[in-house]
Amino acid sequence: DAGVTQSPTHLIKTRGQHVTLRCSPISGHKSVSWYQQVLGQGPQFIFQYYEKEERGRGNFPDRFSARQFPNYSSELNVNALLLGDSALYLCASSLVPVGILQGSDTQYFGPGTRLTVL
């Protein structure tokens, strides 16, 4: 079975540009979360979506937006890029939202998109 997939793998942009990152969850998973991981830090939560609805939003500016499609894939959009947006962007999928998972059920992470802003 395919795991979580993300595209592109790497991306280089300049300040002020816009970027769209894409994620396909594990088959059967209906919830997708996005995380930003700056070098040397743990993942920071950006968004969680379930059944095409936003189910949570972290402390990120409005330049960050996301959506989920009927096939449960998701896009993360970042406008007006800043140097500080350079990071590994991780997508994770789960059967249902993380907040109602039980037992050892957890999210499964994709390989990430490495974004560099120059």
Next chain:
Amino acid sequence: GQNIDQPTEMTATEGAIVQINCTYQTSGFNGLFWYQQHAGEAPTFLSYNVLDGLEEKGRFSSFLSRSKGYSYLLLKELQMKDSASYLCAVRVYGGSQGNLIFGKGTKLSVKP
């Protein structure tokens, strides 16, 4: 607020045992996870604890004390491939931060 602390870096020798500690202050605790993350790669699930005590899985064990807000990951018979970052994460009910709160990670270097 939600806070998770773990050491930034640790070094150990191949074949030895290492313990990585994690302390947390969170509300709505619903389980603690350990993930392994090799440089530039996605975190992968290692272990889960929700009740106090030790969970063993091969060379890896994880311990939880809910009253102390404390967990550790124990790695035995260290191998070079264990060089990675180890992330402690707490799952919470009803959190506004996505329900899975991560620590900053502990970078483990295994030396010959």
